[in-house]
Amino acid sequence: MPAAARQNIESPADTRDAAAPPKRRAGRPAAAVLDQAVITSAALRLIGKSGYDGLTMAALARSLDVAPSALYNHVASKRDVLVLVEDHLAALVDVSAFGSEPWDEAVRRWAWSYRDVFSKHTPLIPVIAVLPVTDAPQTLAMYETVSAGLRGAGFPEERIISSIVALESFIFGSAFDVTAPADIFDPGSMAESTPNFTSAVQSLAEQGHERPADVAFSLGLEALISGLGALRK
Amino acid sequence: MPAAARQNIESPADTRDAAAPPKRRAGRPAAAVLDQAVITSAALRLIGKSGYDGLTMAALARSLDVAPSALYNHVASKRDVLVLVEDHLAALVDVSAFGSEPWDEAVRRWAWSYRDVFSKHTPLIPVIAVLPVTDAPQTLAMYETVSAGLRGAGFPEERIISSIVALESFIFGSAFDVTAPADIFDPGSMAESTPNFTSAVQSLAEQGHERPADVAFSLGLEALISGLGALRK
DNA sequence: ACCACTAAATGAATGCCATTCATTTAGCAA
DNA sequence: TTGCTAAATGAATGGCATTCATTTAGTGGT
Numbered sequence: 001m002p003a004a005a006r007q008n009i010e011s012p013a014d015t016r017d018a019a020a021p022p023k024r025r026a027g028r029p030a031a032a033v034l035d036q037a038v039i040t041s042a043a044l045r046l047i048g049k050s051g052y053d054g055l056t057m058a059a060l061a062r063s064l065d066v067a068p069s070a071l072y073n074h075v076a077s078k079r080d081v082l083v084l085v086e087d088h089l090a091a092l093v094d095v096s097a098f099g100s101e102p103w104d105e106a107v108r109r110w111a112w113s114y115r116d117v118f119s120k121h122t123p124l125i126p127v128i129a130v131l132p133v134t135d136a137p138q139t140l141a142m143y144e145t146v147s148a149g150l151r152g153a154g155f156p157e158e159r160i161i162s163s164i165v166a167l168e169s170f171i172f173g174s175a176f177d178v179t180a181p182a183d184i185f186d187p188g189s190m191a192e193s194t195p196n197f198t199s200a201v202q203s204l205a206e207q208g209h210e211r212p213a214d215v216a217f218s219l220g221l222e223a224l225i226s227g228l229g230a231l232r233k
Numbered sequence: 234m235p236a237a238a239r240q241n242i243e244s245p246a247d248t249r250d251a252a253a254p255p256k257r258r259a260g261r262p263a264a265a266v267l268d269q270a271v272i273t274s275a276a277l278r279l280i281g282k283s284g285y286d287g288l289t290m291a292a293l294a295r296s297l298d299v300a301p302s303a304l305y306n307h308v309a310s311k312r313d314v315l316v317l318v319e320d321h322l323a324a325l326v327d328v329s330a331f332g333s334e335p336w337d338e339a340v341r342r343w344a345w346s347y348r349d350v351f352s353k354h355t356p357l358i359p360v361i362a363v364l365p366v367t368d369a370p371q372t373l374a375m376y377e378t379v380s381a382g383l384r385g386a387g388f389p390e391e392r393i394i395s396s397i398v399a400l401e402s403f404i405f406g407s408a409f410d411v412t413a414p415a416d417i418f419d420p421g422s423m424a425e426s427t428p429n430f431t432s433a434v435q436s437l438a439e440q441g442h443e444r445p446a447d448v449a450f451s452l453g454l455e456a457l458i459s460g461l462g463a464l465r466k
Numbered sequence: 467a468c469c470a471c472t473a474a475a476t477g478a479a480t481g482c483c484a485t486t487c488a489t490t491t492a493g494c495a496a
Numbered sequence: 497t498t499g500c501t502a503a504a505t506g507a508a509t510g511g512c513a514t515t516c517a518t519t520t521a522g523t524g525g526t
Contacts, residue, residue, distance in 0.1 A: 032474065057513060067476050069515080074474090078513065122359060129409035134421040144427040151429055158440050159452070160433035161418065165445075166403075166453030169410050173402030176362035185394065188367040194377040196384055200393035207391050212398075219392070220399030223460020224453060231452075265503065290484060300505055302486080307503090311484065 033066060034074050040084040047085070052123040055081075079127065083135055086124045090139040092117050098145050103153030104225050107167065110146060111221050115171045119178035129172060154232040163228050170224060174217045266299060267307050273317040280318070285356040288314075312360065316368055319357045323372040325350050331378050336386030337458050340400065343379060344454050348404045352411035362405060387465040396461045403457060407450045 042063050047055050057078055061068040075081055094113035097106035118125060133140045143164065150160045185201045187194050209215050275296050280288050290311055294301040308314055327346035330339035351358060366373045376397065383393045424431045442448050 034474080056511090058511090068513085069477075070475055072514070126355060126359070126409065129406070130413045130417065132414065132417050132419065134419065134423065137423065140420060140423055140427055140430070144430040147427075147433045148429040151433070157433055157436040159437075161437045162445070162449040162452050165410060165449035166407075166456070169406030169449065169453060170399075170403040171406065172409065173362075173404065173406035174399075176359065176405065177398060177402050180363045181365065184363065184365050186365065186367065187373060190367065190370065190373055194373055194380075196381040197373070197377040200380045200384070200390055203390040204392075204394045212395070216395040216398035216402065219395050219461070219464075220403065220457060223399070224456045227456020227460050228452070267503080289482085291482090301484080302506075303504055305485075 034064065034070060036074055036084055038064065039071065039074060039081060040088050043081050043085050044088065047121070052121075057081075082124055082127050083131060085121070086128050086131070087136040087138045089117050089121060089124070090136065090142050093142055095142055095145040095149075098149035099152075103149055104229060106149050107146075107225055108221065111167060111171055112217075114168075115174050115178070115217060118172065119175040122176050122179055125172050125175060153229075155228075156231070156233055159231060166228070167224060170220055174213070174220070177213045177216065178211075180213070267297065267303060269307055269317055271297065272304065272307060272314060273321050276314050276318050277321065280354070285354075290314075315357055315360050316364060318354070319361050319364070320369040320371045322350050322354060322357070323369065323375050326375055328375055328378040328382075331382035332385075336382055337462060339382050340379075340458055341454065344400060344404055345450075347401075348408050348411070348450060351405065352408040355409050355412055358405050358408060386462075388461075389464070389466055392464060399461070400457060403453055407446070407453070410449065411444075411446045413446070 039060070043055060043060055046060060046063055050059070057068050057071055060081070061071055071081075075084070092113075093110065095106075095110050097109040099106075101109070118128075128136075128139070131139075133143065146164055147160055150163060151157065155163060185197075187198050187201065191198045204212060204215075207215075272293070276288060276293055279293060279296055283292070290301050290304055293314070294304055304314075308317070325346075326343065328339075328343050330342040332339075334342070351361075361369075361372070364372075366376065379397055380393050383396060384390065388396060418430075418434045420427050420431050420434065437445065437448075440448075
């Protein structure tokens with residue numbers, strides 16, 4: 001299966017229609033049905049419709065009107081499918097402000113965009129966080145842009161990667177936070193034994209923020225931006 | 234499916250009791266074998282030995298010399314087992330510096346300890362991050378201590394929870410980072426097309442830090458501490 | 467024009483998995 | 497003594513990712 005090697009994610013393709021044409025028995029098709037781009041966009045469609053629980057190799061194959069085993073001619077494992085999806089999403093993260101805006105504003109827009117994209121795809125985070133950059137070219141391209149931006153802003157060379165990692169860690173953690181239920185901090189019957197926590201929760205609730213996760217994200221992000229910025233040359 | 238191959242719980246791979254005990258047929262035991270504490274510690278032992286991939290309901294039952302279905306008398310689902318484990322770990326996080334040290338030093342110790350505990354248990358993070366506090370009393374106790382500490386340090390009431398969430402998001406993200414492979418940032422064949430990133434990686438590597446993840450964590454944590462601290466009353 | 471080779475499909479099989487359920491029985495309360 | 501219930505069993509269900517032998521349509525070489 002030499003063709004199953006990863007890399008290079010192209011743009012999405014067609015929308016497969018549901019009308020089932022005459023089913024061939026086996027053998028080489030008139031034209032190859034599958035490739036990594038087709039698999040990636042089918043996976044994204046499936047995730048959008050059924051969530052990550054619905055993303056199974058069987059369901060993915062079904063959505064492409066293909067046998068599950070056929071996928072393995074193009075992908076070595078389900079994890080590979082997740083990597084393809086991840087790299088596709090990385091291209092959606094907005095890095096456009098690097099080069100046109102001051103560094104801190106560029107970081108701000110990048111971080112919000114990054115969090116927003118992956119808050120809808122939190123099951124990918126454990127995959128991304130330990131994924132060698134080589135396997136994800138779009139992700140690598142994002143890092144290149146951010147690195148260049150920080151260097152241009154006067155970040156010392158040896159602190160650029162650490163700064164990105166710190167920001168990214170915060171972003172990933174915050175992406176989970178977005179998906180938490182609204183009442184996650186309701187102490188319920190334990191309220192009496194946790195007075196400080198309970199009143200802090202109450203006090204935040206009284207502020208009536210629409211999305212409390214945004215408040216925490218803004219707070220942390222601004223702290224990181226000013227803290228990291230203070231260490232520039 | 235052949236019933237013979239389905240379940241062999243009488244596997245000799247038993248760590249608990251080398252002497253084969255007389256196996257009862259069914260019915261109520263002389264004394265109940267299982268409860269949540271027993272299940273929790275067996276799960277921790279199993280995770281320590283085989284990792285989270287090895288934590289299956291079947292393996293857990295086997296380690297307790299019990300049928301898999303017996304677990305469901307004490308736990309509603311595998312997720313429940315994970316919650317039990319999570320709450321056990323929360324009790325290991327060091328909050329002792331709150332009350333005996335200045336707030337920033339207390340936060341520092343808490344954060345490092347929190348990260349260290351969960352960096353060995355990253356599969357729990359997607360569970361914790363959306364878990365209502367009511368379901369995890371030890372975790373709630375931790376929040377109470379931290380809340381009290383921040384209040385004592387002059388944090389405005391309505392910013393306490395957001396500050397904790399920001400710190401916790403950073404901690405969770407950083408816990409993943411600890412488990413990343415050492416060469417995660419090796420650009421490989423893409424080095425030429427990513428000069429800024431590549432030289433930043435190179436420059437960090439030349440510093441020769443033993444654990445690069447610790448550098449990023451320290452950098453981000455100190456930024457958060459000073460940024461959040463600046464907003465006190 | 468033939469032929470060999472190979473990429474890309476099939477469908478069956480493997481060995482997992484979590485969870486459900488009818489059944490059994492020990493021990494306690496009445 | 498009777499009857500109820502908690503806590504166990506073992507079988508069954510319907511998933512899951514992955515592997516493999518097999519098939520066949522094109523393609524490149526002669």
